[in-house]
Structure formats: C-alpha cells, structure tokens
Amino acid sequence: MKQLLITRLLPDANLAAARARFDVTVREKADGLTMAEAAQALADYDAILPTLGDQFTAEAFIGDLRCGVLANFGVGYNHIDVEAAGMAGVLVSNTPDVVTDATADIGLALILSACRRTGEGERLVRADKWGGWGPTQMLGTHVTGKTVGIVGMGRIGQAVARRCHYGFEMPVKFFNRSAKTVDFPAEQVSSLAELMGACDIIVVTVPGGGSNTHLIDADALAAMKHSGIFVNIARGDVVDEGALIKALETQQIAGAGLDVFAHEPHVPDAFRALENVVLLPHLGTAALEVREAMGQMALDNIIAWDEGRPLPQAV
Numbered sequence: 001m002k003q004l005l006i007t008r009l010l011p012d013a014n015l016a017a018a019r020a021r022f023d024v025t026v027r028e029k030a031d032g033l034t035m036a037e038a039a040q041a042l043a044d045y046d047a048i049l050p051t052l053g054d055q056f057t058a059e060a061f062i063g064d065l066r067c068g069v070l071a072n073f074g075v076g077y078n079h080i081d082v083e084a085a086g087m088a089g090v091l092v093s094n095t096p097d098v099v100t101d102a103t104a105d106i107g108l109a110l111i112l113s114a115c116r117r118t119g120e121g122e123r124l125v126r127a128d129k130w131g132g133w134g135p136t137q138m139l140g141t142h143v144t145g146k147t148v149g150i151v152g153m154g155r156i157g158q159a160v161a162r163r164c165h166y167g168f169e170m171p172v173k174f175f176n177r178s179a180k181t182v183d184f185p186a187e188q189v190s191s192l193a194e195l196m197g198a199c200d201i202i203v204v205t206v207p208g209g210g211s212n213t214h215l216i217d218a219d220a221l222a223a224m225k226h227s228g229i230f231v232n233i234a235r236g237d238v239v240d241e242g243a244l245i246k247a248l249e250t251q252q253i254a255g256a257g258l259d260v261f262a263h264e265p266h267v268p269d270a271f272r273a274l275e276n277v278v279l280l281p282h283l284g285t286a287a288l289e290v291r292e293a294m295g296q297m298a299l300d301n302i303i304a305w306d307e308g309r310p311l312p313q314a315v
Contacts, residue, residue, distance in 0.1 A: 052079055076207060114257035147173060208235025222252065
C-alpha cells in the first residue's frame with residue numbers, strides 16, 4: 001500500500017476515502033511545511049496531498065526522492081515549483097472548476113461589503129456606538145450599475161463578471177494577457193492601467209507567483225479613481241501590500257476587500273488599523289461541500305497516478 005502524506009486536516013469524508021486506498025499520514029498542524037520539511041516529505045512518501053503554504057521550492061526537489069505525485073488541494077499552486085518538480089520526475093495536479101463558484105461568491109461578498117461599508121457598520125453595532133438611523137449615516141457606494149474591471153478573465157474572473165453583469169447590471173471590462181472571448185457582454189481593454197482607470201470596482205483573479213507578483217503595484221493603484229474599490233480574491237503576492245496600505249491610508253482609493261494576503265496567516269497591522277478595508281481569512285472555498293469536492297479531486301489524481309493513468313488535472 002502506497003504511503004500518502006496529507007499536509008493539513010481534510011474533511012472526514014476525504015480522510016475516509018484516502019484511508020480506504022492508501023496508508024495515510026495526516027499532518028494536523030495549521031502552518032505549512034517549511035522547505036526542509038517539504039524536502040523530507042518528498043524523500044519519505046510515495047504521494048503527497050499538499051496545499052497553500054507548503055514550501056515545495058526548487059531546493060526541496062534536490063536529492064533522492066521517493067514521491068511521484070503532488071496532488072495540490074486548491075487551484076493555486078504558486079507554492080510548488082512545477083518546473084523543478086518535473087525535472088525531478090514528480091507529477092503535479094490541482095483542483096480547478098470545483099472552486100470557481102465559491103470563490104466568485106466571496107468576490108461578490110467583498111464587493112458589497114467594501115462598497116456598502118458593512119464591516120464598519122457591524123463593528124459600530126457591536127461596540128454599541130450606533131446612534132440611530134440618519135439620512136447621511138455611513139454613506140457608501142451604490143453597486144448596481146457601476147463598472148467592474150476584472151484582472152484575469154479565467155474561470156473565476158468570468159464567474160465574478162457574470163454575477164456582476166446579470167445580478168447587478170454592471171458593465172464589465174477586463175484585462176487579460178491573451179485575447180479572450182466570453183459568452184456575456186464584456187469589453188477587453190489593452191492594458192492594466194486602462195482597466196484600473198476606467199472602472200469603479202476592480203477585482204483581481206489572476207494566479208499568484210511568477211510574472212503576476214506585485215502586478216498590482218503603486219502605479220496600478222494610482223491609476224484608479226479616487227472613488228474606486230479594490231478587491232483581491234487571487235493570491236496575496238499579486239498585490240504590493242505596502243502600496244495598497246498607502247493608497248487606503250491617504251484615501252487615494254475609497255476602499256478595498258481582501259480575502260488573501262502575501263504572508264498568510266500574517267496580516268499587516270496597518271490593514272487592521274484601517275476602517276476602509278474588509279479583511280477575510282481566506283474564505284474563498286470555505287464551504288464543506290466545496291472542500292470535500294476539492295479533496296476528492298486531489299485524491300482522484302493520486303489514484304490515477306497509482307494506476308499509471310494520466311493525471312486528470314495535471315498542471
């Protein structure tokens with residue numbers, strides 16, 4: 001029976017399915033594997049089911065490796081050096097599709113929360129500081145009819161855009177490095193700067209790492225309207241957090257909604273001190289049925305590897 005390491009505690013249904021097929025070790029710590037721990041795991045286990053925060057850097061793949069497959073739990077895999085894995089003969093998969101709608105829903109939640117200042121309002125009520133309704137109390141941004149800009153028109157970007165267009169009658173613009181045709185009204189613009197300046201709300205959905213690191217920098221934020229709302233449901237490293245903090249502190253932009261951070265679970269104190277940013281603890285796929293589907297998809301890829309078949313979700 002193959003030795004399988006699962007690097008975080010998964011839903012019970014996933015663990016039962018894994019144990020029915022493999023000799024399973026579950027790492028119950030909340031923090032990710034360090035590079036040294038990742039290297040040791042590659043030497044000790046036949047298969048690994050990793051997730052965000054596990055440091056499978058190039059250095060982890062040096063030496064005599066036992067592992068044949070990394071079936072990542074999550075669509076993002078910028079914590080895995082896929083090129084180094086391939087050179088070491090380790091296959092890599094991820095879990096696309098099953099995360100699309102849940103992540104897009106969180107995008108809409110952040111749009112609404114940042115625009116309508118629901119985080120501030122909730123804190124006001126909890127602190128017993130609400131003085132009663134008034135015509136000018138906590139005025140925010142009306143969402144319906146505003147122009148939304150999508151950075152990265154992949155599966156998740158399209159799901160966000162559909163919700164905005166059909167649900168809130170929002171004109172959709174998007175920036176994508178390659179030409180993209182979609183099945184709903186949307187305008188592709190030629191540059192990120194053009195998108196940032198043309199839209200009332202910006203939602204980032206690109207993969208993390210590589211050339212997307214700090215894609216949203218000070219220049220990109222400076223191109224936004226002063227009334228603009230910025231939302232990130234991609235990866236934390238896509239945004240220059242220092243530049244975003246400055247833009248929020250100086251009210252260069254009106255607000256932001258963030259589900260991801262550059263060094264999770266660390267969140268800069270400056271973000272917590274701001275009222276005009278909504279902060280979520282990476283809730284994008286945090287629904288039981290979604291997490292179970294992700295776990296099963298990862299297992300299906302490991303089973304395919306074990307049976308000598310191509311990985312259904314190879315990256």
